[in-house]
Amino acid sequence: MEKIISPRGTKDILPSESSLWQFIEAKAIETFSLAGFEEIRTPIFEHTQLFSRAVGESSDIVNKEMYTFTDRSDRSITLRPEGTAGVARAFIEHSLDRGSRPQKLWYRGPMFRYERPQTGRYRQFYQIGMEAIGLEAPFIDLEVIKLAYNFLQELGIENLTLAINSIGSAASREAYRQQLLAFLSEYQDDVCDDCKRRMQQNPLRVLDCKVPEDQALYKNAPLIQDSFDEESKQIFMQMKTGLEALGISYTIDSSLVRGLDYYSHCVFEFKTDDKGLGQQSTVLAGGRYDNLISELGGVSSPAVGWALGMERIAYLLEAKKFPETKRVYIISDSAIEASKLAHQLRFDAKVLVEYDFEEAKVAKQMNKALKRNASHGIFYLEDERKSGSYLVKDFQAKAEFNLTSYTELLSFFAGDSV
RNA sequence: GCAGCCGUCGCCAAGUGGUUAAGGCCCCGGGUUGUGGUUCCGGUAUUCGCGGGUUCAAAUCCCGUCGGUUGCCCCA
DSSP states (O other), X not given: OOOOOXXXXXXXXXXXXXXXXXXXXXXXHHHHHHTTOEEOOOOSEEEHHHHHHHTOTTSHHHHHOOEEEEOTTSOEEEEOSSSHHHHHHHHHHTTGGGSSSSEEEEEEEEEEOXXXXXXXXXXXXXXXXXXXXXXXXXXXXXXXXXXHHHHHHHHTOOSEEEEEEEOOXXXXXXXXXXXXXXXXXXXXTTSOHHHHHHHHHOGGGGGGOOOHHHHHHHTTOOOGGGGOOHHHHHHHHHHHHHHHHTTOOOEEOTTOOOSOTTOEEEEEEEEEOOGGGTTOOEEEEEEEOSSHHHHTTSOOOOEEEEEEEHHHHHHHHTTOOOOOOOEEEEEOSOHHHHHHHHHHHHHHHOOEEEEOSSOOOHHHHHHHXXXXXXXXXXXXXXXXXXXXXXXXXXXXXXXXEEEOSHHHHHHHHOSSOO
């Protein structure tokens, strides 16, 4: 029979890895809750229309990367390729603009894009993201970036650089687009095929081209900052001075424009220089999207947010060591008695307890205990039960303790460290 | 979507046209009568990702397909 394997671009997170994922999520819950951000869970699939309108018809995501299908009632359904659109839809649907502003939300979960899988890039991948919706105060951008920064620090990820840029207000960006296109029209026939396509689809991307000959041509291209209106200039300035005041170092990357249509003003990315992730150096990215909510039919609600790729984070954390916890294995000639003791200890001492289901020989149970990475063994055989005692073995210290009551046993396992 | 490389047991692999496809790790069973990952004995691929073709003969050559990987595009 043919073996069934997971579909292309998907992967299982096995127990050897899941503790790391739990660690990441626990840190997210902690960091974001302390800042008053609350979790929102939206559906994994939405009406296709939501994404084509929110993410933008011209984006690659909508053009060639969506997992779209027709359901049994002929509705066009799409597996969400990113988190912001669903959050925005929920914000409008439940009139969250009537709540306190800004609404401070975060989310986690799988996203889907039909792409060629590569290291650090999957068809089903997991993101953690946050959105602050309802106010345009630039201090919110700073708060959101600072939280990203703190979160990454809490996780213990180092060597990330923050790149920021401003793409200005929608009006100033449109003005720039015209200027840029006028400039590019001179070179229309000289540039690479990719750039020809970019001119049609997303002219700002042209400046990011990797072909050296093209780069030489673009040297004299107009700068987006030069087309900024007063408001755009001021917002970007506040951004920069704010980051400096918060002690967050950054670089300005004028080629940073982001792939999604809904962004405006501040955009940013945290990147790693770890080569192991291949071309996927961006670990967290986001920006401001002041018009998305109104474009989707909601009350005008400026917003800012970001998302990070959990696989990429997990990759960077793989080598990290986690603090050891106590792990107890009961060695007994009676699975029933061992089970009773295990359940009691789990609830009374909040310690991880396992035991043997096979009533194997003592030497064998010792081996199993070690194989389970136990830190302690409790000998609990007929002799011990008769005398009401527990022989505790510390596997690391290679020491034995004869405890003569359950109370003594409990106090032995009190506390967190091994 | 395009181009290159790769695919032998759960893992690491030897084998590159010719009798029964090495080896190591892990795993499983057994021996050492209530104490340590040791040791000893034994077991585990009718088959080389899958399908087809060439040949007297294929894991080895050819075609296709699936999957992985690297680069491009793009992106978290």
